[in-house]
Amino acid sequence: MSGKENQQADSRPADQAADRSESTRAESQPLSDLVPLAQGQPPAIDPALLSACIHCGICLPACPTYLATGRETESPRGRIYLMNLWQQGDQELSPRLAEHLESCLGCFGCQTACPSGVQYEKILNQARPQLAEIRPPGLRRLMRFAFAQILPDYRRLQMLGKLLRVWQSAGGEKLFSALPWLGKTGATLIGSLRSWQSFLPPVPEHVPLPRQSWLTGKKRGQVQLFSGCVMDILYNQVNHACLRLLTAQRNIVQVPDQTCCGALAFHAGETDIACELAKRNIELFQSQSGQIVATAAGCGAMLKSYGELLEKDAVWSQRAREFAARVVDLTEILSQGQFSQRPRPLAIKVAYHAACHLIHAQRIREAPAELLSRLEGISIIPLVEGEHCCGSAGIFNLTHTELSLKVLERKMEKIKESGADTVVTTNPGCMLQLEAGARAAGLKLRVLHLAEILDQAYCQPQADSD
Numbered sequence: 036m037s038g039k040e041n042q043q044a045d046s047r048p049a050d051q052a053a054d055r056s057e058s059t060r061a062e063s064q065p066l067s068d069l070v071p072l073a074q075g076q077p078p079a080i081d082p083a084l085l086s087a088c089i090h091c092g093i094c095l096p097a098c099p100t101y102l103a104t105g106r107e108t109e110s111p112r113g114r115i116y117l118m119n120l121w122q123q124g125d126q127e128l129s130p131r132l133a134e135h136l137e138s139c140l141g142c143f144g145c146q147t148a149c150p151s152g153v154q155y156e157k158i159l160n161q162a163r164p165q166l167a168e169i170r171p172p173g174l175r176r177l178m179r180f181a182f183a184q185i186l187p188d189y190r191r192l193q194m195l196g197k198l199l200r201v202w203q204s205a206g207g208e209k210l211f212s213a214l215p216w217l218g219k220t221g222a223t224l225i226g227s228l229r230s231w232q233s234f235l236p237p238v239p240e241h242v243p244l245p246r247q248s249w250l251t252g253k254k255r256g257q258v259q260l261f262s263g264c265v266m267d268i269l270y271n272q273v274n275h276a277c278l279r280l281l282t283a284q285r286n287i288v289q290v291p292d293q294t295c296c297g298a299l300a301f302h303a304g305e306t307d308i309a310c311e312l313a314k315r316n317i318e319l320f321q322s323q324s325g326q327i328v329a330t331a332a333g334c335g336a337m338l339k340s341y342g343e344l345l346e347k348d349a350v351w352s353q354r355a356r357e358f359a360a361r362v363v364d365l366t367e368i369l370s371q372g373q374f375s376q377r378p379r380p381l382a383i384k385v386a387y388h389a390a391c392h393l394i395h396a397q398r399i400r401e402a403p404a405e406l407l408s409r410l411e412g413i414s415i416i417p418l419v420e421g422e423h424c425c426g427s428a429g430i431f432n433l434t435h436t437e438l439s440l441k442v443l444e445r446k447m448e449k450i451k452e453s454g455a456d457t458v459v460t461t462n463p464g465c466m467l468q469l470e471a472g473a474r475a476a477g478l479k480l481r482v483l484h485l486a487e488i489l490d491q492a493y494c495q496p497q498a499d500s501d
């Protein structure tokens with residue numbers, strides 16, 4: 036696809052993106068008024084969901100935290116057992132019990148593996164708000180601030196991205212080793228910051244997405260791109276690749292005002308913030324028609340769940356269901372369409388790491404494989420435990436860094452054994468985790484979003500694949 040051919044209605048993308056940030060920022064103000072749920076609510080997990088587990092243990096080999104620790108309390112069966120005790124009043128929700136539940140990645144590999152149909156996702160979703168209640172108040176305030184005031188605000192996010200870029204280019208990480216005078220507490224803090232920093236990829240220059248793009252000639256339809264917050268800041272180039280691919284399949288692609296999908300808030304049990312963000316997105320997308328294409332598996336899973344999230348809200352439930360029905364993952368829509376040109380051959384050995392929120396939450400297995408199989412020149416290498424979580428799991432790598440790294444270590448071993456030179460996936464969290472794993476293991480490995488490979492093959496005929 037040539038630059039000339041790709042027409043864009045937006046001649047001032049940067050200005051309009053700034054407008055978008057402004058409108059999103061203005062919308063986000065009332066989130067500061069939200070208050071956490073009241074303390075001391077009784078357990079609210081549906082007993083029928085818990086009793087569906089027959090304790091067979093078939094899910095254990097599918098559970099990354101069980102494989103990493105070897106502990107029953109860090110397995111799906113063990114966690115369900117503990118939740119049963121708590122639900123029945125035989126155990127209070129102590130910090131220790133909560134930690135066994137909080138150390139769950141929420142990957143739902145167990146749900147896919149369970150032959151009895153245990154709905155672990157529903158169980159965990161019902162437990163999460165109560166786990167949030169017993170979080171240390173300072174930490175909870177900080178997390179709520181990030182979910183309500185940073186992630187939904189694209190202007191602040193872009194500012195944060197700029198600061199991180201300056202920090203990285205100035206070699207800021209070396210500062211950590213120059214601060215031994217901070218004492219023991221300081222050393223712990225610096226240690227955590229250093230670990231967290233190891234997950235951060237090089238932050239790219241942010242190039243705003245045009246508001247509307249299309250190719251000349253016949254059109255397939257109109258779609259809206261959901262760019263995501265983490266994806267757009269840390270992997271901005273992926274969103275641009277997604278946009279090129281969608282236009283190459285003859286779609287008119289719009290990028291409306293939007294805000295954070297609410298996934299991180301929801302997974303942390305801060306349901307009120309997630310509901311508020313869902314309502315905003317529903318409003319922001321209501322004036323357009325067409326499918327809403329998520330470029331991040333985590334965002335897509337959350338957007339598709341808005342119907343359930345707001346099902347008890349008489350005012351919003353219908354609109355939430357209609358919104359959710361419009362959401363598709365990028366791989367779904369691309370696999371249903373065709374590119375007009377043959378793919379450029381790429382001489383690479385590719386392993387596919389299935390993002391949990393694509394494979395287990397959205398149950399999308401064939402579409403990525405089908406898209407990869409259309410490419411020419413590539414060797415697709417089967418990845419052992421390719422459907423196991425990499426340990427990223429939203430902010431799990433920040434809240435449970437040690438366990439996250441253990442889970443990652445196993446994933447990197449499997450990737451190394453595969454002999455692949457490139458790993459593709461579909462979620463920004465997986466990408467930054469796998470990149471960190473490759474850096475730590477000294478592996479010469481490219482970690483790419485599936486869209487980047489497809490973009491190389493279909494949209495950048497002159498580019499070098501290396």
Ligand code: SF4
Binds near residue numbers: 152
């Ligand atoms: S969750 Fe399913 S697979 Fe795991 S122990 Fe229970 S019934 Fe067995």
Ligand code: SF4
Binds near residue numbers: 099100138142144146
């Ligand atoms: S969601 Fe993932 S980490 Fe949690 S119990 Fe299930 S398989 Fe284990």
